[in-house]
Amino acid sequence: MIELKKITLLSDDMPKCIDLNIPEDKDDYLISNAEVLAWAYDWNYAGKITECRAIYARDEMVGLICYNYYIGDPIFKETCYRIRPVMVDEGHLDKGYEVAALERLLEEIRTKPHGNAAAIFATYDPEEKDMAELYASVGFIKTDLNWDAEDPDDNDIIVRMNM
DSSP, rough: EEEEEEOOOTTHHHHHHHHOOOOOGTTOOOOOOOOOHHHHHHHHHOOOOOOEEEEEETTTEEEEEEEEEHHHHHHHTEEEEEOOEEOOOGGGGGHHHHHHHHHHHHHHHTTOOOOOEEEEEEEEEEEEEHHHHHHHHHOOOOOOSSSTTOOTHHHHHHHHOOO
16 A cells, blocks of 8 residues: 655655665656655745655555645646656565556655646656656646757657546
């Protein structure tokens, strides 16, 4: 059973989260959990809603998943939630934790914890076939949105799901 628990840069469990290992094949796509927690802290401090959840399998932390709440974003163009990449420790891959964690996070987001939204977005690098399959498996659909307005060099795929 997978459980998600709120985690921040100041949480007691933060050192465990930082000690998790990014799988070698994801090293080009993910930043460290320390950077994610620091980034989330900074965004929240600036008034941009960012939530991080430690992923637990039974009582063991096995990963990290986060989301944002956007109003008036120039890329998404609608009030929405955005799921950040799912990180599962390299020692806990291929156990179905990514799907279970994503499903749990979607349950949380559907309660509209920070307000109404039209959609949920997620992104992944075009070479991450496993992420494409993961998001498709829970109902995300590829969009024609792109990052050109913010970062023309970012070619991530943007997928969408209705709330």
